[in-house]
Amino acid sequence: xxxxxxxxxxxxxxxxxxxxxxxxxxxxxxxxxxxxxxxxxxxxxxxxxxxxxxxxxxxxxxxxxxxxxxxxx
Amino acid sequence: xxxxxxxxxxxxxxxxxxxxxxxxxxxxxxxxxxxxxxxxxxxxxxxxxxxxxxxxxxxxxxxxxxxxxxxxxxxxxxxxxxxxxxxxxxxxxxxxxxxxxxxxxxxxxxxxxxxxxxxxxxxxxxxxxxxxxxxxxx
Numbered sequence: 001x002x003x004x005x006x007x008x009x010x011x012x013x014x015x016x017x018x019x020x021x022x023x024x025x026x027x028x029x030x031x032x033x034x035x036x037x038x039x040x041x042x043x044x045x046x047x048x049x050x051x052x053x054x055x056x057x058x059x060x061x062x063x064x065x066x067x068x069x070x071x072x073x
Numbered sequence: 074x075x076x077x078x079x080x081x082x083x084x085x086x087x088x089x090x091x092x093x094x095x096x097x098x099x100x101x102x103x104x105x106x107x108x109x110x111x112x113x114x115x116x117x118x119x120x121x122x123x124x125x126x127x128x129x130x131x132x133x134x135x136x137x138x139x140x141x142x143x144x145x146x147x148x149x150x151x152x153x154x155x156x157x158x159x160x161x162x163x164x165x166x167x168x169x170x171x172x173x174x175x176x177x178x179x180x181x182x183x184x185x186x187x188x189x190x191x192x193x194x195x196x197x198x199x200x201x202x203x204x205x206x207x208x209x210x211x
Contacts, residue, residue: 024164025080025135062162062164064122065160065162066080066082066133066160066162067082067121067122067123067125067131067160068122069122070122070123071122071123
């Protein structure tokens with residue numbers, strides 16, 4: 001049962017919302033894509049498609065460089 | 074010509090004293106290298122996620138500009154040499170969405186934030202965590 005539920009919700013959230021690219025300046029939303037330590041969620045864990053996971057990775061790394069997000073919390 | 078977006082992290086000591094001059098100098102650096110400034114936006118003072126060269130707080134400035142791709146290397150070098158800019162990040166910004174945003178004056182942050190409903194995602198995450206836990210237990 002649990003596996004079925006996981007499959008249902010595993011479609012990429014950004015595809016569902018129609019977001020083209022994830023913005024590195026969106027400091028309210030980006031922490032939700034990381035663990036409490038500030039590590040990136042895996043593709044399996046976040047449920048993102050390849051394109052959006054790539055975009056998330058880039059934007060989090062940019063946000064870290066600009067000290068908007070921590071490298072290690 | 075191509076559209077770029079630069080985010081600058083500025084030393085608070087200088088930003089609080091003479092903000093207008095700081096903005097002017099940054100504009101000068103951009104214009105010296107043949108770029109055309111479209112929009113300037115102050116983000117205000119923020120706490121940094123980690124210390125940079127002893128700085129705990131800084132002021133952010135966001136600038137949209139048009140320039141030739143050959144000028145970017147020189148612009149980056151000039152920003153690195155200036156002592157009151159702690160960090161700078163210049164990113165290509167070719168999306169048509171953003172051009173329309175400039176016309177309406179709506180900020181990028183607001184738009185993406187509005188697009189993404191927060192509550193739904195918290196639920197989703199919680200659900201995902203639960204299901205992962207269940208799978209792990211099984």
